[in-house]
Amino acid sequence: MTASLDAARRARELDALAGETIDVLVVGGGITGAGVALDAVARGLSVALVERGDLAQGTSRWSSKLVHGGLRYLASGDVGLAYESAVERGILLGRTAPHLVRPLANVLPLVPSMSTVDTLTTRAGLAAGDVLRRAAGTPRRLLARSRRLGPAGTARLAPAVRTAGLRGGLVWWDGQLTDDAALVVAVARTAAAHGARILTRVEARSVTGDGAELTDRRTGATLTVRARAVVNATGVWAGDLDPEIVLRPSRGTHLVVPADRLGGLPAALTVPYPGESGRYVFALPAAGGRAYVGLTDEEAAFPGEADPLPGPSDVDALLAALGGVLDVPLTTGDVLGTFTGLRPLLAGAGSSRAAGRSADLSRRHAVRLGAAGVITVVGGKLTTYRRMAQDAVDVVVAARGLDAGPCRTTDLPLVGAAPQAVLARVPAPRRLVHRYGTEAIRVLAEAPADLRGPIAAAGVTGAEVLFAVRHEGALDADDVLHRRTRIGLVAAEAAECRAAVAEIVTFGLG
Numbered sequence: 001m002t003a004s005l006d007a008a009r010r011a012r013e014l015d016a017l018a019g020e021t022i023d024v025l026v027v028g029g030g031i032t033g034a035g036v037a038l039d040a041v042a043r044g045l046s047v048a049l050v051e052r053g054d055l056a057q058g059t060s061r062w063s064s065k066l067v068h069g070g071l072r073y074l075a076s077g078d079v080g081l082a083y084e085s086a087v088e089r090g091i092l093l094g095r096t097a098p099h100l101v102r103p104l105a106n107v108l109p110l111v112p113s114m115s116t117v118d119t120l121t122t123r124a125g126l127a128a129g130d131v132l133r134r135a136a137g138t139p140r141r142l143l144a145r146s147r148r149l150g151p152a153g154t155a156r157l158a159p160a161v162r163t164a165g166l167r168g169g170l171v172w173w174d175g176q177l178t179d180d181a182a183l184v185v186a187v188a189r190t191a192a193a194h195g196a197r198i199l200t201r202v203e204a205r206s207v208t209g210d211g212a213e214l215t216d217r218r219t220g221a222t223l224t225v226r227a228r229a230v231v232n233a234t235g236v237w238a239g240d241l242d243p244e245i246v247l248r249p250s251r252g253t254h255l256v257v258p259a260d261r262l263g264g265l266p267a268a269l270t271v272p273y274p275g276e277s278g279r280y281v282f283a284l285p286a287a288g289g290r291a292y293v294g295l296t297d298e299e300a301a302f303p304g305e306a307d308p309l310p311g312p313s314d315v316d317a318l319l320a321a322l323g324g325v326l327d328v329p330l331t332t333g334d335v336l337g338t339f340t341g342l343r344p345l346l347a348g349a350g351s352s353r354a355a356g357r358s359a360d361l362s363r364r365h366a367v368r369l370g371a372a373g374v375i376t377v378v379g380g381k382l383t384t385y386r387r388m389a390q391d392a393v394d395v396v397v398a399a400r401g402l403d404a405g406p407c408r409t410t411d412l413p414l415v416g417a418a419p420q421a422v423l424a425r426v427p428a429p430r431r432l433v434h435r436y437g438t439e440a441i442r443v444l445a446e447a448p449a450d451l452r453g454p455i456a457a458a459g460v461t462g463a464e465v466l467f468a469v470r471h472e473g474a475l476d477a478d479d480v481l482h483r484r485t486r487i488g489l490v491a492a493e494a495a496e497c498r499a500a501v502a503e504i505v506t507f508g509l510g
């Protein structure tokens, strides 16, 4: 079976689904659903995943794109969750996705507003993070140890920060994704390579423990599918399919700014949020000369289907928090775009302050077998998707008595993955290797010469658009602009190249 997803495979596999009883139907094509599909199919189960929009249509493309070792969970005393994150980070960096996840240096400049208590607490937290990294078995060649730098070294890593009063800085390493939607697509394609059916534009209108009523949103046709187990992996929408699930979503906004306004961001920059102990704003380097500045955390209204919008004060709050330490503060004129996501946090699951700020709600995941027999997996984060999927499929197998092998995903490389030494020798531009891994050569080789050049300011080539349609399941220009490439994070750039993208999509579908 091939990892390639395209419109013809979708149509064929959707047709076949109506007459069969499959082992596992997964609803939701974010990182959680894709992870469950991969785990289940790798155990030898027959699997179909239905997603009402595109892969990564929901929260999974609005994250900070970090694969973090759980420092903030350590700070809140949840050592178990921090350890789980550190283990999963090591698996992604070292084994399953070294092309998509790379080490990222983070610097926290010790600016005058950073109190001695906060400095000492942060140093202690970073030291504990080092212990956790070792305990998780991640070698120092993958993630170096944290350390303290003097003012000159800090200024080199954080060139945009005001040097007056700078006492030095703290540096640590974590994982960063090339792109979160790219991870979802890679997991889904890996599942497809093992035989899972990945069906986008298919909505589950209702589910039971042994099947679902589906609508093909391309044609309007309806079908009933029978399954031995149904997994609800619909994130912030989980309560729509199982009313026993009550979520309390929180809204997180990022800004997209030019990285050169932050001195090129040789390292991710973390600075204290003014007036709030233990809360930080960060700037992360991103592809195409962009940087992401985040992150707000505010209670959100219940989601609709459209993309969430930033709150009225989100942009100003982020600019003010970061601007406080910069030589030349960012202004609204520097903001190229914004993106906002809703965290699928379970109501009541979390700290003693569950009724307080959403930042205090637990980021743990939960697997629940509902009264109707539907198994819901919700919460967690991108970093721990593999573990969430393992836990969910363990419940599926036990609850339904399915004949399945053990979980295999800790050692199952995602499509395009290879050890760093192999990736370093792939004869293709680094930008493509960081997105497609060993497939980067194929992306270029399969494209006619006139599609190998950039079509957008972010450097995206026509070859990538063609690959998205022929192998990554993109069905239209929006899938390409917003989920296969991230051109769409800057609306002006998307508008500029939309016609060119649409033309290549039509060519690719033909």
Ligand SMILES: Cc1cc2nc3c(=O)[nH]c(=O)nc-3n(C[C@H](O)[C@H](O)[C@H](O)COP(=O)(O)OP(=O)(O)OC[C@H]3O[C@@H](n4cnc5c(N)ncnc54)[C@H](O)[C@@H]3O)c2cc1C
Residues within 6 Å of the ligand: 027, 028, 029, 030, 031, 032, 033, 050, 051, 052, 053, 054, 055, 056, 057, 058, 059, 060, 061, 062, 063, 064, 065, 066, 067, 068, 202, 203, 204, 205, 233, 234, 235, 236, 237, 241, 250, 251, 252, 253, 295, 340, 341, 342, 343, 344, 378, 379, 380, 381, 382, 383, 384
């Ligand atoms: C602002 C922000 C920053 C974050 N940063 C990080 C980070 O840096 N690192 C990290 O590890 N985690 C991070 N997270 C957490 C992480 O992004 C989420 O936990 C994760 O993406 C949730 O994935 P999901 O698959 O459960 O949900 P989703 O990605 O929302 O997927 C659910 C899918 O279900 C589909 N769906 C809904 N209803 C139906 C239906 N009836 N039929 C078919 N399909 C349906 C939706 O279209 C959607 O695609 C962040 C979250 C936010 C909000």
